Structure formats: C-alpha cells, structure tokens
Amino acid sequence: MRVRLEGVVKRFGATTALAGVSQEIREGELFTLLGPSGCGKTTTLRILAGFVDPDEGEVYFDDVPVRGVPPAERGVGIVFQNYALWPHMTVFDNVAYGLRLRRMPTAEVRRRVEQVLEQVGLLGLEDRTPGQLSGGQQQRVAVARALVLNPRLLLLDEPLSSLDAKVRARLRSEIRRLQQELRITTVYVTHDQEEAMVISDRIAVMRDGRVAQVGTPVELYERPADLFVADFVGTNNLLPGTVTGLRDGWAELATPAGVVRGRAARPLQSGGRAVLAVRPEALRISDGTPADVGVPGRVALSQYLGSLVRYEVEVEGGRVLLVDVHNPKGQIVLRPGQRTTVSFDPEAALVFPEEAP
Secondary structure (H helix, E strand, C coil): CCEEEEEEEEEECCEEEEEEEEEEECCCCEEEEECCCCCCHHHHHHHHHCCCCCCEEEEEECCEECCCCCHHHCCEEEECCCCCCCCCCCHHHHHHHHHHHCCCCHHHHHHHHHHHHHHCCCCCCCCCCHHHCCHHHHHHHHHHHHHCCCCCEEEEECCCCCCCHHHHHHHHHHHHHHHHHHCCEEEEEECCHHHHHHHCCEEEEEECCEEEEEECHHHHHHCCCCHHHHHHCCCCEEEEEEEEEEECCEEEEEECCEEEEEEECCCCCCCCEEEEEECHHHEEEECCCCCCCCEEEEEEEEEECCCEEEEEEEECCCCEEEEEEECCCCCCCCCCCCEEEEEECHHHEEEEECCCC
16 A cells, blocks of 8 residues: 655644645555654654544545544554554464454454464464563564554554564564565654664654655665764764865865865865765774874774774763774774874765754
8 A cells, every 4th residue: 555645734733743745655565754852753653554544635545635533544554662562462362352343253363363363473372461471572573463454554663662672673574574565555753763673664764744855775874865864873973173175066164183085975165164964884993003094093982893993982072982893804993092193085975054053
C-alpha cells in the first residue's frame, strides 16, 4: 500500500506538532521517521493509525482519503513501545485476540497464530504468559499480534527503546527480515539514528514539526541537506568560523583552530559565519611532527574499542575533535596529553551556513 500525506497540520492548544507535512511512502518500503523528542514523529504515526485526525491536510491510503476512518477499519497493524500485552493471557491468546474479535473460525485462528509465531521465532512458547518471557520475547509477541491480522500498513512506535543493546540489535534485524519477506509497507518511529540507518529503506529526519530531509541512509550520511541533519545523523565534528574565501564550490574558513577548507554544501557569503562538518573516520592523526599539515591539538582521551581507536583531541578555541582510527593493530596509540596534528582531505568536509541557536 502507498501512503501519502498532503499538507498535514496538527495543533495541540498553542503548540503546533506538525506544520504542513507532505510526504509519500512507497509500497513495500520501510520508511523511518527520525528525530529528537517533540519533533512530530509520533504525532505523524498516530495520524496514520487514525488515533487523531489532522487539523488541516489529508492522508491517503492508495489514493483513498482516510480522514475520519476508525483505526480498526484502516487495515493497520501497530506495535507500541510498551508492548501493550494482556498480562493474564497466554502468548497464543494475546496473538489470537484480534482474530477472535473478527469471529474467525477456531481452526483458522490456530493456523494463522502458529504461522506467525513461527515467523517471529516463538513457536513452542504458546502457553506462556508475558511475565514468563524476556523483554525481547514480549516484543516479538507484540509484532506477531500486529502481523497476524495481515495488515496493509505496519506502524512501529519506538518498539525497541526499552531493550538492552544486544537484544535491540538482534530484534531490529529480525524486524527488517520479516518486513522484507512480507513486503508490508512499514512506518518506523525512532530517535536512535543508528537504528534508523540500519533498518530503513528511506528516512525522514524531522525537526520542529517539519521534514528537514528525506533520503536513503547513504544520502543522509554523505549529503546532509543542512547543519541540523549533518549533526543529527551520525557523528560529525563541527568547526565554526568565518568564510574567508569562496571558489568553484569550495569554501575556506578561518576558525580558532586554524584555517580549514571544505565543499560548500549550501550558498555561503564571504565574511559570513559558517560551520565546517567532517566525520571522525575522515580525520587523520599524527604524532605532531612539523612535516604534517593540519590542525594542531592535544590528545585528551584515547579509547581502544577493538576494531578502532577513538581519540578526543582538544584544539584551539576549546573544541574537541573526535578521530576514529580503524584497524589500529600495529599502529602507535597516542596517549592523553600528547601533542598531535589532525588533518583531513577537504573533499570529505562540508561547509554550511551557521544556524541561529
């Protein structure tokens, strides 16, 4: 099913939760709404579910307007953050609940419940209650309960946020596998940018009730539309300064740490304030010998993480740059307090106009 929002506005008293959101979600894709708390992503999901109606604009399912259509009649499956399972019911009965409300024959209920429990890896646990399950297993029950109704649209609202890191990583892979197998159009809400990058076909980064940028994970990471997206998606080092030169799409910036150069990501003005953004993996670090050209600094912290060493390097102006050195085996690990030089290829850096606080 294709989903389209056109000029959707939603207000709660004096607060505008959505300020004219227009977006199309393609059939069969996993589309993620990503952003900080209060950006409007959960409100968008609730409007798609039919829990609230927009004040302005319209929502279409396959070109059919659904304003005023009750949630139960939309063909939508919903997975909540808190699972919302019946604690006194078994796994089987929790998953079968919606089918029984539809007065489906007993044999068909059993067949469909067993099929979906096998899909989510819970076959054999039918007689347990939620209290006898781990958090990850409870979330699988919630997913199974949504899938058993054969929804045209699957909505997931921060479904993994209450789980520990390892379980979260495993479950997001399972959700992605299921979604790809079943080809259900899915809208996934999260504030976790790593989760969004791993699980999504496309991501809408939201800010203050608006969509800041929509794109694939690669597009958002490598070509952010503005400074907010560059800072929110992944990790970026930000060096503010004054534009001292513009030529052929390149910008030179005078910063307290030194003069730096990168590609102009947006229109800039000579003499105007701007910010250079460069990823930790694009930075190089040396032992500070004079032959190395770059930004001088001092190692404040080094963290050995197995596959990489992450440095925090203090530079002039009070900035701390994060530098990721991958495959550190055989390389000299610099120690806190050691002088160093941080450099990068200008091709890897983007320069944006400075945004007002």
